[in-house]
Amino acid sequence: xxxxxxxxxxxxxxxxxxxxxxxxxxxxxxxxxxxxxxxxxxxxxxxxxxxxxxxxxxxxxxxxxxxxxxxxxxxxxxxxxxxxxxxxxxxxxxxxxxxxxxxxxxxxxxxxxxxxxxxxxxxxxxxxxxxxxxxxxxxxxxxxxxxxxxxxxxxxxxxxxxxxxxxxxxxxxxxxxxxxxxxxxxxxxxxxxxxxxxxxxxxxxxxxxxxxxxxxxxxxxxxxxxxxxxxxxxxxxxxxxxxxxxxxxxxxxxxxxxxxxxxxxxxxxxxxxxxxxxxxxxxxxxxxx
Amino acid sequence: xxxxxxxxxxxxxxxxxxxxxxxxxxxxxxxxxxxxxxxxxxxxxxxxxxxxxxxxxxxxxxxxxxxxxxxxxxxxxxxxxxxxxxxxxxxxxxxxxxxxxxxxxxxxxxxxxxxxxxxxxxxxxxxxxxxxxxxxxxxxxxxxxxxxxxxxxxxxxxxxxxxxxxxxxxxxxxxxxxxxxxxxxxxxxxxxxxxxxxxxxxxxxxxxxxxxxxxxxxxxxxxxxxxxxxxxxxxxxxxxxxxxxxxxxxxxxxxxxxxxxxxxxxxxxxxxxxxxxxxxxxxxxxxxxxxxxxxxxxxxxxxxxxxxxxxxxxxxxxxxxxxxxxxxxx
Amino acid sequence: xxxxxxxxxxxxxxxxxxxxxxxxxxxxxxxxxxxxxxxxxxxxxxxxxxxxxxxxxxxxxxxxxxxxxxxxxxxxxxxxxxxxxxxxxxxxxxxxxxxxxxxxxxxxxxxxxxxxxxxxxxxxxxxxxxxxxxxxxxxxxxxxxxxxxxxxxxxxxxxxxxxxxxxxxxxxxxxxxxxxxxxxxxxxxxxxxxxxxxxxxxxxxxxxxxxxxxxxxxxxxxxxxxxxxxxxxxxxxxxxxxxxxxxxxxxxxxxxxxxxxxxxxxxxxxxxxxxxxxxxxxxxxxxxxxxxxxxxxxxxxxxxxxxxxxxxxxxx
Numbered sequence: 001x002x003x004x005x006x007x008x009x010x011x012x013x014x015x016x017x018x019x020x021x022x023x024x025x026x027x028x029x030x031x032x033x034x035x036x037x038x039x040x041x042x043x044x045x046x047x048x049x050x051x052x053x054x055x056x057x058x059x060x061x062x063x064x065x066x067x068x069x070x071x072x073x074x075x076x077x078x079x080x081x082x083x084x085x086x087x088x089x090x091x092x093x094x095x096x097x098x099x100x101x102x103x104x105x106x107x108x109x110x111x112x113x114x115x116x117x118x119x120x121x122x123x124x125x126x127x128x129x130x131x132x133x134x135x136x137x138x139x140x141x142x143x144x145x146x147x148x149x150x151x152x153x154x155x156x157x158x159x160x161x162x163x164x165x166x167x168x169x170x171x172x173x174x175x176x177x178x179x180x181x182x183x184x185x186x187x188x189x190x191x192x193x194x195x196x197x198x199x200x201x202x203x204x205x206x207x208x209x210x211x212x213x214x215x216x217x218x219x220x221x222x223x224x225x226x227x228x229x230x231x232x233x234x235x236x237x238x239x240x241x242x243x244x245x246x247x248x249x250x251x252x253x254x255x256x257x258x259x260x261x262x263x264x265x266x267x268x269x270x271x272x273x274x275x276x277x278x279x280x281x282x283x284x285x286x287x288x289x
Numbered sequence: 290x291x292x293x294x295x296x297x298x299x300x301x302x303x304x305x306x307x308x309x310x311x312x313x314x315x316x317x318x319x320x321x322x323x324x325x326x327x328x329x330x331x332x333x334x335x336x337x338x339x340x341x342x343x344x345x346x347x348x349x350x351x352x353x354x355x356x357x358x359x360x361x362x363x364x365x366x367x368x369x370x371x372x373x374x375x376x377x378x379x380x381x382x383x384x385x386x387x388x389x390x391x392x393x394x395x396x397x398x399x400x401x402x403x404x405x406x407x408x409x410x411x412x413x414x415x416x417x418x419x420x421x422x423x424x425x426x427x428x429x430x431x432x433x434x435x436x437x438x439x440x441x442x443x444x445x446x447x448x449x450x451x452x453x454x455x456x457x458x459x460x461x462x463x464x465x466x467x468x469x470x471x472x473x474x475x476x477x478x479x480x481x482x483x484x485x486x487x488x489x490x491x492x493x494x495x496x497x498x499x500x501x502x503x504x505x506x507x508x509x510x511x512x513x514x515x516x517x518x519x520x521x522x523x524x525x526x527x528x529x530x531x532x533x534x535x536x537x538x539x540x541x542x543x544x545x546x547x548x549x550x551x552x553x554x555x556x557x558x559x560x561x562x563x564x565x566x567x568x569x570x571x572x573x574x575x576x577x578x579x580x581x582x583x584x585x586x587x588x589x590x591x592x593x594x595x596x597x598x599x600x601x602x603x604x605x606x607x608x609x610x611x612x613x614x615x616x617x618x619x
Numbered sequence: 620x621x622x623x624x625x626x627x628x629x630x631x632x633x634x635x636x637x638x639x640x641x642x643x644x645x646x647x648x649x650x651x652x653x654x655x656x657x658x659x660x661x662x663x664x665x666x667x668x669x670x671x672x673x674x675x676x677x678x679x680x681x682x683x684x685x686x687x688x689x690x691x692x693x694x695x696x697x698x699x700x701x702x703x704x705x706x707x708x709x710x711x712x713x714x715x716x717x718x719x720x721x722x723x724x725x726x727x728x729x730x731x732x733x734x735x736x737x738x739x740x741x742x743x744x745x746x747x748x749x750x751x752x753x754x755x756x757x758x759x760x761x762x763x764x765x766x767x768x769x770x771x772x773x774x775x776x777x778x779x780x781x782x783x784x785x786x787x788x789x790x791x792x793x794x795x796x797x798x799x800x801x802x803x804x805x806x807x808x809x810x811x812x813x814x815x816x817x818x819x820x821x822x823x824x825x826x827x828x829x830x831x832x833x834x835x836x837x838x839x840x841x842x843x844x845x846x847x848x849x850x851x852x853x854x855x856x857x858x859x860x861x862x863x864x865x866x867x868x869x870x871x872x873x874x875x876x877x878x879x880x881x882x883x884x885x886x887x888x889x890x891x892x893x894x895x896x897x898x899x900x901x902x903x904x905x906x907x908x909x910x911x912x913x914x915x916x917x918x919x920x921x922x923x924x925x926x927x928x929x930x931x932x933x934x935x
Contacts, residue, residue, distance in 0.1 A: 128637040132909045135874055136889065137645075140905045143893045144648040220762040224875055227764045228890060240764075247768055247879075250776050257772075261765045269760035276756070347833055370842075377839030390830040395853045404848075405838050456838065 026277050029270035036267055040086040051081040051237050060253040072242070072256050073249055081237040082263055088238045089267065092153050092222045097214030099157025100164045105207050107161070108168025109199060113176060113191070119169075126162040134159050138221060139230060147233050156221050160214050167210050171203045205282045212275030216268045223264050239264045292362075293320040294496050295344070295464055300356035302339045302348060311568045313339040315520040316356070323463065324494040326487075328507030328528070330543065331517035334565050337500050338386075340517070341468050344498075345383055346373055361463065378409045382462035384486075386469040388449035392441040398425075399437030402456050409460045424455040428485060447478035451485065458489060464496045471506070483510060504540075505547045508532060516540050519566050519576035522595060526603035536603070536610035538581045575608070583609050624921065631917050638909045639691065643684050646902040696903035701895055706903030709888060716786070717884035720877065721869040723804035725862060728811030733858075736816045737846065740823035752820075755813035767806045767879045774802060784881040803880040807873065811865060818861055822854035829853075863919030868912070 039046065055067075055075035063070045069078040111122040141155045175181060176199075184194050225231030226240025234241065239260040246257025302314040314336045321327050331337045342348050344358050346365050358365040361380060365373065385391035393401060399421060406417040418437060425433035428451040441449055450470060457465055467486060471479035487510050490497045499511055507514050507528065514531050516524040516539065524537040535541055545559045563580035566572055574589040575581070581588065587608050595606040654662075654670040662670075671677050675686060690697070696706035735755075739748040775783035781802050789796040826832065827850055835845045874886030881887070885904060892900040 124633075124637075128634060128641060131634060131638050131913050132641070132905075133868055133912060136905055136908050139874070139889065139893060140645055140901060141648065143896075143901060144645060144898070216760065224762060224764055228875065228878060230890075230893060243764065243768060247771075250768070250772050254772060254776075257768050261768060265761055265765065268762070269757065272756070272760050345837055347837060374839045374841070377837055379839075383834075383837045385830055385834060387830065391834040393831040393835070393849055393853070396849070404840060404844070408838070408840050408844075453834075 025273055029273040032266055032270040033274070036086050036263070037090060039083050040090050043083050043087055046083065048080045048083065049077045051076060051084040052235055053077070060249060060256070062253075062255070069259055070253070070255060072245060073253070076237075078256070078259055081242060082239070082260060085237045085239040085242060085260060086263065086267070088149070088226075088232050088236060089219050089222055089264070092149060092156065092232075093215045093219040093267075093271075096153045096156040096218045097160050097211050099154065100160025100214055101207055101211050103158075104161035104164025105168045105203065108165035108170075109172045109195060109203055111165070112169040112172030113195060113199065122165065123169075126165050129159075130162050135221065135224060138225065139228075142225070142230060147230060149232055152222060152225060152231060156218050159221075160218070163214070164207060164210060167206050168203050171206055172199055175199055175202055206279065209275050209278035209282055212271050212278065214275075216271035216275065219264065219268050219271070292322075293359075294323045294361060295319070295321040295498075296357075296359040297340075297344060298357040298359065300340070300343050300354070300358060302336070302343050303353045303355070304349070305351055305353075306569060308569045312520055312571065313352075313568060314343060317517075317520075317522055319515060319522070319525075321464070321496050321498065323496050325513070326490060326497045326499060326511040328511035328514040329498060329500045329517060330502065330504055330507055330514060332502055332561075332565055334568075335517045336520040337517050338468055341383070341466050341498070341500055345377075345381065345466065375409075378405055378460040378462065380463050382457040382460070382465050384450070384453050384457050384465065384467045384470050387473040388446065388453045389441065389473070391453055392449060394441055396440075397437065398439055398441065398444075398452055402437070402452070402459060405456055405459050420459070421455075424459050425452065428452075428455045428458075428489075429481075430455070446474050447482065450474060450478075450482055454482070454485065454489070458493070461493065462495065464498070465490070466498045466500070468500045469502070470499075472502070479506075486510075503547070504543050516543070519571075520568065521576070521606070522604070523577070523607075524603075524605040525595075526605075530601075530603060534612050536605040536612065537607055538583050538609075538611060539577050541611060542580075575606075585609070627917060627920055631913065634913050635910055638913060639688055639906060640684065642902065642906045642909060643687060645905070646898065647680060647683075649898065691906065696906065697899045699897055699900045701897045701900075706900050709900060710885060710904060710907050713883055713885050713888050716882055717873055717877070717886060719789075720800060720803055720807070720873055720882060720884060721866050723800050724807035724869060724873070725811060725866050727804050727808035728815055728865075729862065731808060732812035732815035733819060735812070736819035736823060737851070739816070739820045740827060740850075741846070743820075743824050751816070755816050758809060758813045761809070763806050763810045764875045764879065766809050767802070767876060770802050770806055771879075784879075786880075786882050799880075799882070803876045803882060806876050806879075807869060811869075814861065814865070815858060819854060819858045822857055823850055826850050826854045859922060860919055863922060864916055866915060 053076060055071060055077070057075070058067065058071050059075045060073055061067055061071045061075075063078075067077045067079065069082065071077055072081065107122050107126075111119040137159060138152075138155050142151055145151045145155075181194060181198055184198055189197075222231055222238070223240035223243070226238035227244045229241065229244065231240055232238050242260035243257050243264075246254075246260065249256050297317055297319040300314060300317045301312065304311040304313055317340060319327065329337050329340065339348070339352075343354055344360075344365070346358070346368075348354060354366060356366075360376075363372075392398075399418065402421040402424065403414065403417040406412045406420055407414070410417075412420065421437060422433045425436055430436055430448055430451050436444070436448075436452070441452070444452065450473075454470075465486075470486065471482050474482060483506060486497065486499070489495070499507060501507060504514075509528075511528050514524075514526065514528050515522050516537060518539055524531070524535065524540050526535075531540070532544075535544070539561075542559070542561045546561060548558060561580055566576050566579070572578070572589075574587075574591055575584070575593055578584040578588040585608075591608075593606045593608045595604050597604050654667050654674065654676055658666060658670060675683055678686070694707060696710070698705050699709070702709075735751055739751050742748050771783045774781045782799055783802070786799045787795045832845065832850060835849045840849070873884060874890060876882070877884040877886040878890050885908065889901065889904045889908075892898075892904065
């Protein structure tokens with residue numbers, strides 16, 4: 001899936017042009033993220049039915065007064081399932097890239113700063129990880145380790161390390177030769193101080209941008225896993241598994257597939273917009289790596 | 290008097306920039322008779338390249354062109370795209386400054402010569418290849434048949450420019466514009482290229498515009514010289530008369546800046562102090578006044594018009610032209 | 620050219636080795652015992668011990684890796700305990716289907732992406748350009764399984780033009796075979812075209828500003844020739860590289876698509892092995908896919924040199 005490509009790409013639309021359009025889009029994206037995030041976090045407190053309650057008499061009901069967005073084939077309330085599904089997607093979506101950014105970011109910074117054999121090893125190691133088609137890697141590891149929110153988060157997190165390593169290393173490389181770093185070294189600053197005080201603040205913003213893009217990718221990967229039935233184990237509702245179930249009912253109740261698909265699409269799109277805007281701001285010409 | 294082949298009438302080029310409209314070329318008039326050579330001289334940024342692009346109708350998309358460019362009786366600024374395309378090559382040709390960037394790096398030399406011949410002369414591939422070899426030989430490239438299969442990066446700078454010249458001449462144009470043809474080349478090669486151009490020009494009775502920043506290049510190789518500064522023509526005269534008695538302090542300074550063989554060693558080069566004016570902020574007075582050693586209050590207050598007060602076929606724009614008494618200018 | 624290829628080959632081998640090691644390590648993550656998984660919890664301790672000895676499961680891990688690698692290099696990726704077929708045989712059986720899907724998908728992606736990229740590059744900055752670029756961006760947020768559902772709903776359920784599942788071999792029914800690939804390949808193509816289009820558009824915009832394009836115009840060449848010969852060729856380097864890499868990467872997306880559309884490819888083999896907990900097949904397929912990906916990247920590197928003569932002659 002090309003969506004998993006987190007590489008620092010060639011410069012796309014010029015940031016100047018995009019900024020005007022994205023002004024409104026950016027706000028809408030942030031609004032959606034806040035909305036869905038709040039809904040997911042406060043799901044327990046919201047006045048909605050339980051996602052696992054089955055209303056046998058109202059199976060595959062279209063949206064209506066009783067069930068705002070209808071019910072699925074087992075009579076469970078769609079709206080509630082969508083909100084609880086958001087919980088899973090956002091939890092995995094936000095936690096997995098944290099692993100990537102912490103480990104990958106540090107490795108990248110150290111590699112770009114210290115150079116030499118450490119850098120060669122890091123780059124080589126990252127390349128080997130990149131040699132695995134991502135979904136294959138995730139499927140394989142969860143197959144061996146077992147399906148659980150923890151395992152899935154860990155695996156996707158590890159998968160994200162190469163992208164963050166590359167970004168951190170590239171930025172560090174370009175900064176290491178600049179005057180303020182050379183000056184700090186001349187003044188006798190320790191490596192730790194340079195890394196933390198001088199380099200980290202500059203590396204942080206691009207990493208945050210990639211983090212957001214990573215969230216988008218993670219939501220998709222988790223969705224794909226759940227779609228195949230190999231993600232978070234049932235009965236936890238996940239958008240992916242809801243789409244898979246909806247597929248069975250495409251002819252009679254298409255909204256069962258399209259509603260979770262829409263929610264996932266909007267969430268992925270929102271994180272992509274926000275992440276891309278930040279990326280364009282920090283790095284209008286990413287250049288070669 | 291033969292009708293001019295090329296007549297540039299009141300041409301101006303404006304480029305929109307964030308800081309305001311930039312007038313790269315300001316109200317330029319030129320005329321060139323068939324078979325004659327015109328030299329356009331000026332520092333970098335004076336607008337000479339924009340002028341050549343304006344003549345060729347190859348301006349960037351955002352540029353705005355004013356005025357007319359008459360070529361062989363037709364107004365190029367109003368010509369439909371297809372008609373313009375058809376006269377490029379057989380009537381109008383150009384050699385750019387840097388042959389490394391003006392030749393396509395991923396196509397062979399042969400392809401780049403042959404396609405021109407095929408496009409305009411309707412030759413088939415074999416005939417075009419033969420003609421291509423002849424053209425390469427004519428511009429002094431050794432082993433021309435092998436060159437057809439080579440790529441631009443496999444040739445030296447001088448050779449590449451010869452190839453560019455061969456391509457330009459391939460359809461026997463009536464006018465060749467050479468935009469700084471030797472600036473990107475080694476000094477030793479420069480004279481060869483210029484001589485090649487002059488020779489071909491004579492042989493084909495072709496009109497030529499030679500654009501350069503070096504006055505020394507146009508001496509002896511052009512019939513007329515126009516000096517540009519800050520987007521305008523500031524002096525224009527037949528070559529011999531220009532060198533014998535130039536009127537513009539700027540031209541004098543340009544000439545003085547050329548290193549001479551017979552000066553004593555370590556003679557400091559009299560460079561022109563200062564820099565050309567910011568094109569987005571035109572000055573009220575003469576554009577050259579801040580750097581001119583003869584400038585006075587009048588020069589800074591009002592722009593001198595380009596005129597021919599001596600009625601000798603020489604144009605200049607100066608309140609205090611050289612070689613004349615103070616009261617001579619209008 | 621030979622030294623260029625030789626140098627790249629030297630890179631290839633360590634990477635392949637590392638990939639094999641990583642695959643083996645992943646497989647060794649299995650908590651508990653492979654023998655136990657195969658025989659189930661009905662097995663007696665003696666049978667478990669016997670199987671362990673037979674499979675060499677009680678050897679130290681580095682020895683097991685060595686033995687496994689030795690087998691792999693000799694073409695023995697193991698044999699499924701479930702179906703009895705050799706892993707290599709199972710993979711090779713299904714490889715053509717996956718390749719057909721990936722190639723068709725990439726071709727369709729190019730067929731959509733290239734014309735749009737050229738259009739956007741020529742009209743860069745216009746409303747058309749901005750619209751198409753926005754569309755590409757939006758499409759990137761639509762993963763392949765969602766696109767599959769959408770396309771199935773549209774073409775199979777509503778319009779009934781194309782089959783939702785089902786596959787016939789090419790040798791039996793070429794037209795039917797191709798028909799069964801249309802929706803799956805199209806699904807993947809929609810995931811591919813945005814990246815391809817962005818890359819080509821960006822490179823072409825840069826190329827169109829080069830001096831040699833102005834020169835081509837000054838020579839009076841036809842606009843079509845300038846666009847497709849002078850501008851497209853130098854702009855296509857990145858595109859070719861990415862296309863090549865993507866064909867390999869498609870294995871990930873092909874996995875889901877094969878499963879949804881019931882195509883008997885490698886992806887479906889992998890997913891099926893996971894459903895059936897057939898770890899022997901899983902390990903073999905993962906190794907095959909990863910190694911294949913590395914090799915495809917290598918080939919793409921070579922192709923790059925063919926397209927840009929400057930690299931061939933060592934003067935990038």
